Amino acid sequence: MQAIILAGGYGTRLAPLTYTKAKPMLPLLNKPMISYLIEALPNGVEVIVAANYKNEQLQEYFDENGINAMVVKEEKPLGTAGAVKNAEKYIDGAFLVLNSDIISSLNMRKFIQYHMKKKAFVTISLWPVKNVEEYGVVDLQPDGRIMRFVEKPPRHEAPSNLINAGAYCMEAEVLDYIPPKKFVSMEMEVFPKIIDDGKPFYGYTFDGYWIDVGRHSSYIEATRVLLKKKGLKYFAGKSEIKGKLRESTIGDRCIIHEGVMLNSCIIYDGCVIEKNVRMENCIVADNCIIEENARLKNVVVGEGEKIGKNAVIEDEKIWNKPLPVGYPRKQIGNPVRR
Ligand code: GTP
Numbered sequence: 001m002q003a004i005i006l007a008g009g010y011g012t013r014l015a016p017l018t019y020t021k022a023k024p025m026l027p028l029l030n031k032p033m034i035s036y037l038i039e040a041l042p043n044g045v046e047v048i049v050a051a052n053y054k055n056e057q058l059q060e061y062f063d064e065n066g067i068n069a070m071v072v073k074e075e076k077p078l079g080t081a082g083a084v085k086n087a088e089k090y091i092d093g094a095f096l097v098l099n100s101d102i103i104s105s106l107n108m109r110k111f112i113q114y115h116m117k118k119k120a121f122v123t124i125s126l127w128p129v130k131n132v133e134e135y136g137v138v139d140l141q142p143d144g145r146i147m148r149f150v151e152k153p154p155r156h157e158a159p160s161n162l163i164n165a166g167a168y169c170m171e172a173e174v175l176d177y178i179p180p181k182k183f184v185s186m187e188m189e190v191f192p193k194i195i196d197d198g199k200p201f202y203g204y205t206f207d208g209y210w211i212d213v214g215r216h217s218s219y220i221e222a223t224r225v226l227l228k229k230k231g232l233k234y235f236a237g238k239s240e241i242k243g244k245l246r247e248s249t250i251g252d253r254c255i256i257h258e259g260v261m262l263n264s265c266i267i268y269d270g271c272v273i274e275k276n277v278r279m280e281n282c283i284v285a286d287n288c289i290i291e292e293n294a295r296l297k298n299v300v301v302g303e304g305e306k307i308g309k310n311a312v313i314e315d316e317k318i319w320n321k322p323l324p325v326g327y328p329r330k331q332i333g334n335p336v337r338r
Contacts, residue, residue, distance in 0.1 A: 001045050001094060001095060002046045002047075002087075002091050002092070002095045003046070003048065003095065003096040003097075003098055004050055004096065004097045005024075005034065005038075005047065005048070005050065006080055006083055006084075006100055007023070007024040007049050007050060007051040007055075007058060008050055008051045008052040008053060008055075008074055008077055008078075008083055009053070009101070010053050010327060011023030011026075012327075012328060013216075014026065015327075016285070016300065016303075017283060017300065019302055019324050019327065020285065020286075020302065020324075021285070022053060022054035022058060023100070024058065024100040024101065025054070025058065025061060026219065027249075028103065028222055028223060028249075029226050029227070029230075030237050030249060030252070032061055033100065033101065033213060034049070034058070035067075036103055037098055038069065041108055045108075046068075046070075046090075047067075047068065047069035047070065048087050049069050049070065049072065050072050050074065050083035050084065050087055051072070051073060051074070052073055052075070053077070072086060072087045072090065077183065078181075078183055079183040080097075080099075080184075081177075081178045081184040081185055081186040081189065082182055082184040084178065085175060085179070085184070086181075088175050088180075091172055091175065092172070093172055094112075094115070094116075094170065094171050095170055095172065096112070096168065096169055097167070097170060098167050098168075099212075101166075101213045101214055102165065102166040102167065102212055102213070103210075103211045103213055103222045103226070104125075104127070104165065104167075104208070104209060105206065105209050105210070106167055106206050106208075106210070107206065111123070111167065111206075115202070115204075118144065118200065119200060120201065121170070121171050121174065121194060121199035121200050122169070122170050122202070123168065123203070123204050124146070124164055124165070124168050124169075124201075124202075125164075125166065125167040125168070125204050125205075126140070126204060126205045127206075127210040128161045128163075128205070129161055129162075132152075132155055132158040132161050133153065133155055134152060135152065135164075136150065137149070137150050137159065137160055137161065137162060137163055138150075138160055138163070139159035139160065140162060144202045145200065145203075146195065147195070149164075149187075149191065162203065164187060166212065174190070177190050177194060178190060209229075216283060216298075216300050219283065220265075220266065220281055220283065223247070223248075223249055223266055224247050227249070233245070233246060234246065234247065234248045234249065234250070235248075235249045235250070236249070236254075237251050238252045239251065239252060239256065240256065241254075242258045243258060243259060243262065243273065243277075244261050244262070245265075246261075246262065246263045248262040248265040249267065250271075251267060251269035251286070252269045254270065254271045255271075255272045255273070257273060257275045257277075258276075259275050259277075260274075260276065260278075261277075262280075262282075263279070265279050265282045266282075268284060268285045268288075271284050271288045271290070272288075272289045274289070274290060274291050274292040274293075274294075274309075275292045276293045277290050277291075277292065277294045277296075278294075278295050279294075279296040281297060282297070282298070282300070283301070284300075284301045285301060285302050285304075285305075286304070287303060287304050288303070288304065288305050288306065289307070290306075291306070291307060291309040291310075291311070294307050294309065295311070295313070296314075297315070298315045298316075299314070299315070299317075300316075300318065302317070302320075305320060
């Protein structure tokens with residue numbers, strides 16, 4: 001069986017972090033996000049990573065860490081279904097499709113077993129949410145069959161509180177529903193067509209946790225959940241730490257000076273946080289300097305930036321260099337999970 005990991009989005013909502021790193025390479029407890037998905041796969045499942053933007057970073061990471069994964073490149077983004085079609089020649093039967101930006105407790109083995117038991121054409125993972133009006137929710141029969149998707153329904157009209165959780169198990173014939181070499185969305189185009197054709201389309205719910213690491217706030221939330229799961233107050237690589245850390249992670253080669261207080265922060269490699277800096281809900285990319293006494297709240301600092309002494313900044317993204325060539329000015333990804 002193959003697992004196609006969708007890893008080709010630009011991750012515009014996570015800019016400026018994604019100006020310099022592919023979204024699946026953003027670190028969670030100092031490990032690229034995509035590694036959590038790969039580790040969750042049952043033995044024997046072949047990993048195919050569908051990527052375009054900064055795909056060389058993924059290849060390099062797999063090579064350096066002896067991870068057996070094949071990167072299949074797209075010339076340009078083909079969307080969540082187009083990317084799967086692009087990898088068609090490597091698929092030899094039922095297969096998995098996984099969004100690379102989901103951190104969850106989904107048990108892949110049970111998920112696959114459920115798909116087989118139901119003799120489903122497609123099975124998608126489902127997760128309950130409170131704010132149904134922001135998502136596409138499913139109309140689910142008691143036997144687990146999905147009859148339709150309802151886009152952003154008012155709460156009282158929602159057929160359920162279950163949303164597409166970004167992991168799919170599919171029969172190979174699904175590939176016949178996807179035209180080649182075109183931008184095609186799995187959620188908006190392929191799934192509705194399959195349901196209309198009356199094919200057995202099932203939903204699989206699970207317990208535990210599910211986080212769509214699409215935004216800065218959910219990225220920080222994912223870090224918090226993983227720290228809690230490991231029973232850690234903070235997590236640090238090989239760094240010099242003299243300040244106080246709460247629910248935060250620190251990469252390698254950082255210096256966190258005396259009097260610093262970090263609360264729910266993610267600090268990448270090679271950063272210097274000078275004396276008496278206070279930060280809350282912040283993400284600081286590689287090789288940044290935050291000078292003495294700065295106060296930062298809900299701030300995302302792009303790679304190689306410097307924040308001056310005594311700065312007070314709230315709700316900002318810091319990036320003072322030109323945009324990377326070809327990076328989209330607005331979101332082009334999958335509008336289902338906004
Ligand atoms: P935003 O720009 O912030 O919306 O992020 P995104 O581009 O990653 O889009 P979104 O979060 O909707 O994507 C869901 C998943 O599909 C992510 O794992 C993306 O990497 C992946 N993805 C989205 N579009 C493409 C694509 O065109 N090709 C491939 N290979 N993967 C894609």
